[in-house]
Amino acid sequence: MSLPISLGVSTWLWTSPFKTEDAVKLFAKVKQMGFDQIEIAVEDPQLIDVNRIRTELSNQELGVILCGAFGSTRDLTSDDASLRNTGMDYIIRCLDIAAELGADFFAGPMYSAVGKARMVPIQQRQLEWSRAVENLQAVCERAADRGLQIALEPLNRFESDLVNTVDDVIRLIKEIDHPAAGICLDMFHMNIEEPDPERAIRVANNRLLHVQVAENYRGTPGSGNASWDAYYRGLDAIGYSGTVSIESFTPENKELAAAVCIWRNLAESQDAFASEGHNFLRKWLTGKK
DSSP states (O other): OOOOOEEEEEGGGTOSSOOGGGHHHHHHHHHHHTOSEEEEEESOGGGOOHHHHHHHHHHHTOEEEEEEOOOTTOOTTOSSHHHHHHHHHHHHHHHHHHHHHTOSEEEEOTTSOTTBOOOOOHHHHHHHHHHHHHHHHHHHHHHHHTTOEEEEOOOOTTTBSSOOSHHHHHHHHHHHOOTTEEEEEEHHHHHHHOSOHHHHHHHHGGGEEEEEEOOTTSOOTTSSOOOHHHHHHHHHHHTOOSEEEEOOOOTTSHHHHHHHTOOSOSSSOHHHHHHHHHHHHHHHHTTOO
């Protein structure tokens, strides 16, 4: 049975940071490859001209998903109030962009800064958890005001010490206690942290708003040892009908490559990565590989 899922691909596969002038060629390429959605990674909201982006989305008949980038200066759990405020301001601007582009949610590990992975006393961990809950409650209110949800993404232990598994993010959502709070699951991180990815998807259930995929080594879908059958069974079991997006990164951008520890090319080209990944996923959605 074919899963009723649309396929997307992240702008991070080709470029960083994404700029408005990237849209014309990139969106046309993505559409020609057969994708239904473009996942725009918003690193700098000032580089996004909403009207022009919206026009190009319409021209290519592409849906849009927005995800965020949470560096050290955007940290809702920081001891430094200015960094918490910077993080909140950035999220609100991204929510505005998402609403203006017609997206349904804003995704990412917005509870903390990416790369914040330390051994700290339990009291500090509890304090940071409480800050994440409190600030994300405010984020949810602002998202709901715009008709949006947020999709919180667990990261692997090397990139976050706060939310690593589906059980962690479920606990966070329960404490946020707001209907706008949902989940984004990323296969790369799940391959590290989840002993049973099918169970993880079942636990996420109707809170699952978005799925990102790449192989265990962050390469082309179908080229590694990810548990694709388990992901299929899980998504089928919960009746998931959202988007599955390819998310990986270009090694051509040295700053981004260093941040995600990609030291070599993961495919013959980024275009080959996307097109071969799309072909694999189309077959996978039908229950074949």
